[in-house]
Amino acid sequence: MANPHTNQPAHVKHYFVSSEQQFDAAKMGMWLFLVTEILLFSGMFVAYTIYRSWHPETWMALSTALDWKLGGLNTLVLLASSFTVAMGINQIQRGNQKGLLLNLVLTFVFAGIFLVVKYFEYSAKIEHGLLPGASFDPHGVSHGFDYATYNVPYGPQFFSIYFVMTGIHGFHVLVGMGLFAWITWKAKNGAFSADYYTPVENCGLYWHLVDIIWIFLFPLLYLI
Amino acid sequence: MSQDHGHHIVPVKMLLAVIGILVFLTILTVALAQVELGIFEVPVALSIALTKAGFVVMIFMALKWDNKVNATILAVGVLCVLIFISFILIDTEFRGDLSNTTEATIMDEQRMEQTLDGREPDRSDISFNRQ
Numbered sequence: 001m002a003n004p005h006t007n008q009p010a011h012v013k014h015y016f017v018s019s020e021q022q023f024d025a026a027k028m029g030m031w032l033f034l035v036t037e038i039l040l041f042s043g044m045f046v047a048y049t050i051y052r053s054w055h056p057e058t059w060m061a062l063s064t065a066l067d068w069k070l071g072g073l074n075t076l077v078l079l080a081s082s083f084t085v086a087m088g089i090n091q092i093q094r095g096n097q098k099g100l101l102l103n104l105v106l107t108f109v110f111a112g113i114f115l116v117v118k119y120f121e122y123s124a125k126i127e128h129g130l131l132p133g134a135s136f137d138p139h140g141v142s143h144g145f146d147y148a149t150y151n152v153p154y155g156p157q158f159f160s161i162y163f164v165m166t167g168i169h170g171f172h173v174l175v176g177m178g179l180f181a182w183i184t185w186k187a188k189n190g191a192f193s194a195d196y197y198t199p200v201e202n203c204g205l206y207w208h209l210v211d212i213i214w215i216f217l218f219p220l221l222y223l224i
Numbered sequence: 225m226s227q228d229h230g231h232h233i234v235p236v237k238m239l240l241a242v243i244g245i246l247v248f249l250t251i252l253t254v255a256l257a258q259v260e261l262g263i264f265e266v267p268v269a270l271s272i273a274l275t276k277a278g279f280v281v282m283i284f285m286a287l288k289w290d291n292k293v294n295a296t297i298l299a300v301g302v303l304c305v306l307i308f309i310s311f312i313l314i315d316t317e318f319r320g321d322l323s324n325t326t327e328a329t330i331m332d333e334q335r336m337e338q339t340l341d342g343r344e345p346d347r348s349d350i351s352f353n354r355q
Contacts, residue, residue, distance in 0.1 A: 024291055028291070035297055038301050039305065042308055042309070043308075045305075049312075082246075082284050086239050086284040208285045212277045215280070219270075223253060
């Protein structure tokens with residue numbers, strides 16, 4: 001396993017002094033990337049803040065157009081997936097490859113559930129014309145509720161912000177599923193151990209950030 | 225080997241405690257949203273969300289035990305976001321509180337400029353001052 005020239009484990013690149021240094025460098029790179037992600041989302045949170053402070057009555061009226069039960073369910077699903085990621089890292093740090101694999105599969109499944117719930121939410125919005133910008137045209141009756149009452153001033157702006165924020169977040173969930181499919185496959189082939197689990201650590205960090213973004217999106221869009 | 229690396233292993237009990245707290249805070253924020261809180265609505269929801277994010281960052285992402293350089297990177301990022309939001313609000317919240325440097329609004333001035341660019345000699349087109 002060890003590199004005969006440097007006496008280092010095989011996963012250590014020759015330009016690193018040690019496995020530890022390689023791990024720290026990769027992790028610091030991930031944190032820098034996460035900061036760019038925070039800045040990406042901050043632009044949308046700023047747009048939200050400005051429009052909410054200009055038209056608070058629209059924001060309060062239309063937060064009721066979003067189903068807090070589905071949003072809350074998705075919050076719990078993402079929290080559970082964050083927990084399974086943290087558990088997976090705990091398992092591989094103790095050298096338990098089976099424990100890691102189980103937790104990675106669970107994370108992937110939770111991410112899938114999140115997107116399925118999101119699909120049903122988006123379908124209902126599209127069906128009743130709760131759409132961004134010029135496409136905004138609330139209509140139809142569902143469960144005895146007339147959607148036309150959502151036709152308030154600045155409704156188009158609210159749904160533009162809703163779809164952009166949840167859409168880009170949803171895209172991050174989709175990318176996360178791809179990443180977890182990749183590391184699950186690697187974990188299945190025994191690529192990770194207590195000595196080397198850098199991809200798991202970094203995909204985990206990414207996934208926690210996606211969870212944190214949703215922690216803010218849920219109350220801001222669905223509740224208040 | 226992993227022990228020599230000094231990677232902190234977050235105990236399972238602590239992870240379970242944190243997921244418990246996060247679920248509780250989610251239920252709390254939903255419950256408080258049903259109550260009429262008036263001006264406290266946004267601060268309360270944001271405080272709960274910040275607390276939840278803090279638990280995820282510190283325990284799940286293990287920043288508490290991590291190399292301090294990563295905490296510094298995050299702090300700089302958050303500082304940039306705070307500057308971003310506060311400086312924009314200084315503009316958008318107080319727009320129109322101070323009078324403009326000219327009587328015309330920016331849009332009126334742009335319209336006037338377009339009119340002048342059109343080289344129309346008819347001065348009645350230039351009517352930005354609508355008193």
